[in-house]
Amino acid sequence: MGEISSNDKEILALAKTNFKSNQQQLKKWNKSKPKDLDQRFHTAHQKEFAKRDCLQCANCCKTTSPIFRQPDIRRMAKALRMKESQLVAQYLKRDEDDDYVLQSSPCFNLLQDNTCAVYEDRPLACREYPHTDRKNMYQIMDLTAQNTLICPAVASIVEKIVNG
Numbered sequence: 001m002g003e004i005s006s007n008d009k010e011i012l013a014l015a016k017t018n019f020k021s022n023q024q025q026l027k028k029w030n031k032s033k034p035k036d037l038d039q040r041f042h043t044a045h046q047k048e049f050a051k052r053d054c055l056q057c058a059n060c061c062k063t064t065s066p067i068f069r070q071p072d073i074r075r076m077a078k079a080l081r082m083k084e085s086q087l088v089a090q091y092l093k094r095d096e097d098d099d100y101v102l103q104s105s106p107c108f109n110l111l112q113d114n115t116c117a118v119y120e121d122r123p124l125a126c127r128e129y130p131h132t133d134r135k136n137m138y139q140i141m142d143l144t145a146q147n148t149l150i151c152p153a154v155a156s157i158v159e160k161i162v163n164g
Contacts, residue, residue: 004057008152012059015148015155018162022148025162026141033138044157045132052153058114064150065102066125068092073100076109079121130154 004012015022029037068076073092077084091108092100102108109117116122130151131140147154 004059004062004152008057008059011152011155011159012149014159015152018159019145019149022158022162023145026145026158030138030141037137038135040161041132041137041157044160048132048153048157048160054153055114057152058110059152060126060129060150061110061114061116062106065105065107066123066129068100068123068125072123072125075121076118076123079118132157 034040066072073084073087077087080087082090088100091103093103095101107116109122111117116126128134130147130153131143132147132154134140137144144154144158148158149155
C-alpha cells in the first residue's frame with residue numbers, strides 16, 4: 001500500500017502536539033455554536049481538498065473503521081458477491097456502542113494503490129469522511145478533534161481555523 005508522505009506525517013505529528021488545545025477550542029465552538037462555523041470549515045475544506053489527493057494517503061482506511069449500518073452491509077455484500085452474514089462474520093465485529101466496525105485495520109477493501117475495491121458501494125461513513133464539509137459542524141467537534149490525529153487534511157483544516 002502507498003506510504004503516507006513525510007509531509008503528512010509532520011502534519012499529523014503537529015496535530016498530536018496541539019491536540020489538547022485544539023480539542024478545547026473545538027469544545028468551545030460546540031457550546032457556543034458560532035454562526036460562521038460551517039462557512040469557516042467549508043471554505044477551509046474546499047481549499048485543502050483542491051490541493052490534496054486522498055489516494056496519496058488513505059490513512060483513514062489504514063488505521064480506523066467506519067460504522068457499518070445495515071444498508072452498508074447489504075450493499076457491500078452484494079458488491080462482493082457474498083451473503084451479508086458471511087461479510088459480518090468474516091470482517092466485522094460489534095463495538096462498545098453495538099455498532100458494526102472492522103475486525104482489524106487496514107480495511108479489507110483497501111487495495112495496494114490506496115483505492116477501494118468497493119468504492120461505489122462503500123459505507124456511508126466512508127462517503128462522508130472526513131466530515132469537514134457538513135452542516136452543523138458544531139455537532140461533531142469531538143469527532144473532528146479525533147480526526148485530526150488520523151487525517152492530515154482535517155489536521156490542516158483545524159489548524160488553519162483555530163490558529164488563523
